[in-house]
Amino acid sequence: MTKLCPDAAIDAMLDYIANSDLITVCQDTPTTYADATDLNDAGGDRVAGIALTPGDGNGDFTIGDAPGGGRVLTVALQNAVPVVKDGNVTHVCLTLAAGTTLRYVTTCGLRTVLSGDTLDLSAWTITVEDAT
Amino acid sequence: MAKNDKKKEEKPTKKTHYVLNIHNSTIKVKVGLSGLEKKND
Numbered sequence: 001m002t003k004l005c006p007d008a009a010i011d012a013m014l015d016y017i018a019n020s021d022l023i024t025v026c027q028d029t030p031t032t033y034a035d036a037t038d039l040n041d042a043g044g045d046r047v048a049g050i051a052l053t054p055g056d057g058n059g060d061f062t063i064g065d066a067p068g069g070g071r072v073l074t075v076a077l078q079n080a081v082p083v084v085k086d087g088n089v090t091h092v093c094l095t096l097a098a099g100t101t102l103r104y105v106t107t108c109g110l111r112t113v114l115s116g117d118t119l120d121l122s123a124w125t126i127t128v129e130d131a132t
Numbered sequence: 133m134a135k136n137d138k139k140k141e142e143k144p145t146k147k148t149h150y151v152l153n154i155h156n157s158t159i160k161v162k163v164g165l166s167g168l169e170k171k172n173d
Binding site: 003005010025075080089092104106107108109111113114116117118119120121122123124125126127128129130131132 | 147148149150151152153154155156157158159160161162163
């Protein structure tokens, strides 16, 4: 017997994340849209961020087959993202302004940054494996 | 004596460029029957 979660079902989840229009780099652990988007020590945790083009295949997000099964969403590299607040960054968030929704949170290598610095954000992935 | 109008030296703020390593995620979908129990009528 084999369990099946069709690609369309997994893609619906990944599409939700890929419809984000902003990536932010944060101090602490954001759990809300306000945490992820408001400036650090001013009601939120954000120290840097840059607008993204929402949607699969539009430049910043790509959904495809994952090696080993399942589906994978790749978020593209972002170069020279300006740091606007000092902080010790540990988390990266995807958000959508319409509806003010927090769509995904991941971690990153700890880095202490100062306002005026710039960041290259590496490409990264979210993989949803086949059902087991 | 000439007025000392030497401008105060301003130290340029050094801006740094970093590469941030963002961690990948894996989500596992598990399907099971936990919660179903045999019912004896």
